[in-house]
Amino acid sequence: MKTFDYVRAASVEEAAEAYAARPGARYLGGGTNLVDLMKLGVERPAALVDLTRLPLDAVEELPDGSLRVGAMVRNSDLAALPAVRDRWPALSQAVLAGASGQLRNAATTGGNLLQRTRCPYFQDVTKPCNKREPGSGCGAREGVHRDHAVLGHSAQCVATHPSDMAVALAALDARVELYGVEGTREVAAADFHRLPGDRPDLDTEIRPGEIVTGVVLPASTAGRPSAYRKARDRASYAFALASVAAVVRVESGVVAQAGIAFGALAHRPWRARRAEGALVGAAPTDDAFEHAVDLELAAAEPLRDNAYKVPLARALALDVLTRLTASART
Amino acid sequence: MSGIRTVVGAPAERREGREKVTGAARYAAEQPGTDRAFAWPVPATVARGRVTGVDATAALALPGVLAVLTHDNAPRLAEPDDPTLAVLQNPEVPHRGWFVALVVAETPEDARAGAAAVRVTYATEPHDVTLTAAHPEAYVPEEANAGYPARTERGDPDRAFDSAAVRVDTAYRVPPLHNHPMEPHATTARWDGDRLTVHNSGQGATVVRDTLSALFEVPAERVTVVSEHVGGGFGSKGTPRPDVVLATMAARLTGRTVTLALPRRHLPAVVGHRAPTLHRLRLAAEPDGRLTSVTHEVTTHTSRVKEFVEQAATPARVMYAAPHLRTLHRVVALDVPSPSWMRAPGEAPGMYALESAMDELAGELGMDPVELRIVNEPDTEPDSGKPFSSRHLVECLREGAYRFGWAGRDPLPRSGREGPLLVGSGVAAATYPVQASPSTADARALPDGLFLVRVNATDIGTGARTVLAQIAADALGAPLDRIRIEVGSSDLPSAPLAGGSSGTASWGWSVHEACTRLAERLAGHSGPLPGEGMVARADTTGRADAVSPWARHAFGAHFAEVTVDTVTGEIRVRRLLGVYAAGRILNPRTARSQFVGGMTMGLGMALTEGSTMDAAFGDFTECDLASYHVPAHADVGAVEAHWVDENDPHLNPMGSKGIGEIGIVGTAAAIGNAVHHATGVRFRELPLTPDRVLPALLAR
Amino acid sequence: MWIRGPYGTSPLRKGIHDMGTDIHADGGLSRRHHSETTLQVNGKPHTLTLDHRRVLLDVLREDLDLCGAKKGCDHGQCGACTVLVDGRRVNSCLLLAVSLDGCEVTTVEGLTADGEELHPLQRAFLDRDAFQCGYCTPGQICSALGAISEAAEGHPSHVTDPSVPSGRPVPLSRDEIRERLSGNLCRCGAYPRIAEAVEDVVR
Missing domain, CATH: 3.30.390.50 (CO dehydrogenase flavoprotein, C-terminal domain)
Incomplete structure (x- = not known):
């Protein structure tokens, strides 16, 4: 892991500015995947902008019956929310089916969405991987790929997304809230992640510097x-x-x-x-x-x-x- | 040993228990020191070839990096007995993951960053890492691991097979497996002039000391190796591994205390693994179940660095009466990491295959699998003709069947169903040889009434301190709390390593002798003891290693109940029960933990653990604990261990057999047989993960 | 709405700032890559100038000589490094220490308050022989401690019966204990004994 600058932001706006001011910066959430990948040399940020103390840990009932979950709500808390357990049980079950108690206590809602594939070739910097190093090839397609994709893969990449939570969000018509210097926007959870095509380095539709600020669980699936x-x-x-x-x-x-x-x-x-x-x-x-x-x-x-x-x-x-x-x- | 109040046999609490539950126990990497530096290895990234250049410029320019060791600048070593220890001695790369450089730095972070910055270039050669039963380079070695002959044959197994009434001709496959003790292999080394002190995670500090003494050409008396607490080993720390050599080199080169704890991902390539084994079994029997012919042939791999042959066909030489018997090992040297010991090398994969084939035979015969084993109980050891010093396999099977509730079992496959779950039960036998090595020990009576017993035993989690103190207490006729015991340092009386389920027998024998001798001296002594007390020493050479006229083995029986989810193919073990005949059980509390621990590892072997050799890159794909699935809490349901009393006078003064490994032997077969009972499908390759199980259920 | 705060809600928590610019540049350390960080460990405050790369596990083991938390995998895959941060169990190998400024950390060493009397979980582990090599043990104990409070606070698990009302304490059955402790691997196979030890304490 190479050395890096560390910035703790006071607001979402400040975080986005800090990110923009530091080439090679990455946002830090719970760190359970990012720090892992930094140790492996897969992620090599020049700076970390720490989002964990932003006021993004709230859970709000919205007037239309939907529920807004802040991006910094920890996975274990998300799974335990009575509102989620009672009205969107698939989400609670999905979160609890993933990782371990310790990891869920640290991992955030936003970070869970942004975690990277566990493809062994992606995680090993001594092997080719088009996702990690575009153009280097894919070790998995002809290699060890029992865990890999059967749908929507490309010649470039056969990796899968590892999240359990994201699967429930996609089925439940959840929306992902994003903040960037150009403003805020929402993307359907089902459309947030991409297929690899010829750009397997891009996991999601997030734009450089954008921050996941929250997830909205819609009234349309509440209580179903x-x-x-x-x-x-x-x-x-x-x-x-x-x-x-x-x-x-x-x-x-x-x-x-x-x-x-x-x-x-x-x-x-x-x-x-x-x-x-x-x-x-x-x-x-x-x-x-x-x-x-x-x-x-x-x-x-x-x-x-x-x-x-x-x-x-x-x-x-x-x-x-x-x-x-x-x-x-x- | 007989006394009114023996301490041996009592469930004494672990002596180091308090240190372990409070976090006070110090392991090899946990040695504080102000001058400590940290090392991080650089593994080769090609499967075969040679290093053509190491550019350390960028690494050395990083803050905190002290040195980069390569084959060009590393201290020269005397040639080791174990070629895997000849690290950084030449540019050859025998397999991917072989260490080609080592970075030493002020902090672990600096060392890791330094290792990432070292640029190594290679000249590569074509490689072959793929084991097949028909590999053209397969050969029959002179001997398999532990010195067993590679081939044995009695009678005419082929003709007996061809003419038999009932036959099973079958093949099984066990993948590569990894020991993965929770503590990675670690060493802290320091030179004070020409004096070397090493804290090491190994299973035997005497062998580490002797190895370092030879490699670095330092007299053994100037080397101290301490292994006070060891975080598991399961064979992979049986002999020194590259960490101890590299840390010692780095300490010499930098003049610092150097800690090297191998990164978890490096372990599969450099600490040994259980080699994959391809089994072919041919069993023939009379209609009444009596075996007439047994053939067990095994093909396995080794590295090009050294020959290690997993002795998986050897249990067939011990288990069943069959007039015609052939066992054979073949091995292929591939460009793979060097295999080595993993808990019950030989017996674990061999008995998986043999006991699964026996279950197939029971099916062919329409016979109860417990009865089939009882019918084939031999009078003498089938291969050697020696009488057994004790053999209570039948008692284990009967006791296990009773405790498990085997009697009411419907033998029909796929007869148990609970909603979406298929439920089945299975049985398998277990065996493990009795071994012991010469050991020394001393015992001192102190004027304050305490006794100090010293032996370089290693407590890798077995409870060695505790049971040795119990042996000492009885030999001295003293209460347990008067015994102080020192283990885990090469400055103590020399002793063999913790391995082969022989630690307690070897160490305990010398402790027993030293204490018995001391007790005799004390009995003849009157008046107060001198200030330094009174000491007695023992060396069991010539007795512990004497050839015995007896065939000496522990035996056991495993019973398993499984559920198979017809939706997903996921298998869970509801109940696992083992009954053992393993001589005298010296401490039921710690013995039970060892049995249960072995069974748990057998559960992993059956259901979750599997490693894949990547044909293109030449390494194990499942190289971390996220991808190599050792069982988790949720995988392990009710696990029970019991034993039958066994009084065997032909073993050692304690009457004990080893218990550390037999728990894994037969567990995978019992589970596999239960899966067959549940599903009607015979799986012949481990592990039994949903990717194998579900398609077979659907194809049925 | 019921929700727990993030880390760093203790009074020690500092203001939000750019760590890279407000520390002194002296001492030979790169000021952009080190930061002064205060952690309350087992009740004692420690202020350290830390390499940003340093994870909590290495702070405990290398800076504070608290070696109870173990390095088994260094990647959040084994649980041997489990400690409590602001009362919640976490893998200390994946937490950058600089991001924990102001947090309260409890390690296995902190469970024996006076250095004498064992915590009931420690006592139960001894009574049940719930370990062998001991390397996973501190993590198991800290994890069990965290799991017990999570259940008491109504956190469900993968095996919690959906009919248990949300927000209410979850009884710790054997299955619940096994599932909740599954983030702590034990290669010696002490699992059944560990579950018994935890049961002893929650009963």
Whole structure:
């Protein structure tokens, strides 16, 4: 890790200015991924602008029934919020399915969104990786890639996004609030992360110097049945092999609303729009679920050693959809 | 040892326990010193080749960097017995991750930054790191690890197999595995003139001292190696590893106290691993279950640095009565890191394969797998014909079956279901050889009524201090609280390392002899003791290493209950139960912890642990603790260890067998057999992760 | 709305400032890369001029000679470095110490207040033989301490029954203990004993 300048900002505005004034700066949140990557030499910031004491740790009920969660709210606190547990349970479940108690106590909502892939080639600076070093090649595509993408990957990059939380946010139609020197803006959580294409170095739609200031959980999914399920190599403290978050509302015997997102299948949480389209208006039957999920996963292009992810994701999705609609089906 | 109030056999509390729970226990990297510097290695980034240049300019220009050691400027070493210790002696790169430079700096941060700034250039050569059973360079070595012959054969196993009524011809695969003790390999070294003091995380300070003495050509009496507390080893710290050599070199070159704690990611390449093993087993039996032919052939890899052959076919020489028996090891030297000892080398992967194949045979026979093992109980050791000094495998199986509730089991695969979960149970046997090495010790009676017992044992978590004090107390006829025990320094009477489940037998033997001798002297002494007390010494050479006419092994039985989630293919172990026959259990409290710990590592071997050799880059992809999944709390449900009383007069004065390794042996097979019972699918490659399990469930 | 504050809410917390410009330039240290930082460790204040790269774990071990927190992986993957910062368990290997200015840190050494009487968790670990090599033990104990208060404060876990009302204390069943301590690896396999020790304390 090379030495760096350290700045503690008093306000979001000041933080953005400090960042702009220091070439090579990075923002510091909980640090659970950034400091890890700095030790590995993957991140080499010239300066850190510490955001952890910004007043971004509030949770507010907004008048329209949505909930605004500040970017510095720690993962463990987010998962424990009664409002989240009661109204967006998939989000609480997703956060609690990730990392460990210690890491969740440090990791922030904003930082969780911005964490980088755990692709072993990305983490090893002695190996080629187009994400870390554009143009250097991809070690994973023909290498060890059991954990890698089956959807939306490119010739350049087959990495997956590691977050559990982001998968739930994508399914729940959450929005990400951003602040930059050009002002504030919102991006749908489902659109916040990118597919790699020919720019795998860009994980998200965030612009240089922008700060994630919060996440808004919308009224449209509040109180709807939602859940998150994840499969992994050990019972706890492991990244997903595949996961799914879903929110489903059944009215008058048909699916009136559906939000489904897959984790660990792609470079971003994979919002299953095709499956949702097939489900809405259909009766919540096994056949309908299978048809919808298969429609979505038909796009999968597994690599040599990760074809298992497709049936695993399928099984997880069917299980979650079935459970969420159990009362409407009986 | 028999007495009205023996201390041996009592559940004495760990003597160093308070230090460990309060954080006061100091490990090798935790040696304060004002002149301390920190080292960070630079691993090779090519799989095979040679270093053509090391540019340290940028590193040396960084603040705090004191020195960069390379093969050009590092102190020359005498040629080591273990070639993996010949670090920075030449430009050759035998595998990726081999250390090619070492940065020494004022702080750990400076050292890490310095290492990142060292520029190394290489001339690369084509490499081959891929093990296959049909590899053209596979050969039969002269011997496997621990000196076992690579090949044994009795009778005509092929003809007996071909003509048998019931046959199983099967293959199993165990991936590379990593020891990953929680404390990374670490050394703090200091030279005072020509005197060397080293704090080291190793499993035996005497062997480290002797190695340093030889490599640096310093008389052994001017070298002190301290291993007071060791954060686990599981074989990977059995002999010195590169950290101790590099730290000692760096201390000599810089004149500073140097601490080198290997970064976790470096460990898989430089501290040894369990080599992958490819097993082929052919079992033949009469319809009543009696084995007529057993063939166990193993292919494994070693590095080009040294030959290490995981002796995975050796348990078949011990386990079952079969008139026709062949065991064979083949090895391929590849451009891979050097394999070495990992908890029960040989027995752990070998018994996974053999005991899984036995389960297959039970299925073919339609026979209860417990009964199949009992039917094949031999009268003498199958391979050697020697009588067993004691063998209570059948008792372990029966006791285990009773405690586990095996009797009510429906043998039909896939007969247990709870909602989305398939439930199954399995059994496997375990064995581990009894070993001991010569050791010295001394015991001193002090005028204040205390006894001081000294032996260079190493407590790597086994509770060595505690059990040795118990042995001393009984031999002296003194209460436990009158015994002071000193271990963990090469300045103490020399002793072998903690390995091969032989520590307590070896050290305890010499402690027992020294204390017995002291007790005799005290009995003949009248009046007060002199100021320095009275001392007795022991050296068990000639006794501990005497060839025995007996076949001496510990045995055990493992039972497992698993659930398999039909949605995800995730497997969980609900219950794990082991029953052991391991001689006299000297301290049930610490013994239970060792058994349970071994079973937990076996659970990891079965379900979560697996490492992949990257064919393109030549390293282990799962090189950290996020990707190499040792079991976490949530993976480990109810784990029980029990034992049957065993009174064996042919072992050592304590009547003990080793207990540190047998817990892992057979656990993976018991779990795998339970998975077969649950699912009806026979998996033949570990670990049993969802990527393997779910597709097989769906294909069924 | 119920929410905990971020780190650094103790009275020691300093004003917000650019650390790189308000410290003295003397002493041979690069002023852009070092900062004066105050930490309250086990009840005692320590003011240190720290390399920005220094993580809390190395401050404890190298600057303060408090070696109870262990370096097992240095990357947040093993939990051996677990300590409490402002009462919450964290991986000290991933926390840049400079960012903790003004925080209160409790390590395993701080649990035996008078250096004599063991904390009930320490006593339970001894009683249950809940360790072997001891290297993960301080982290397990600190983690258990944090986990017990998290459950008391109503933090759910991955295995918490959804029917447990939100915001209410979560009873620590064996499964809850195992899940909540899963961030602390133990290669000696003392897990069942550790869970028993924690149960002894919460009962």
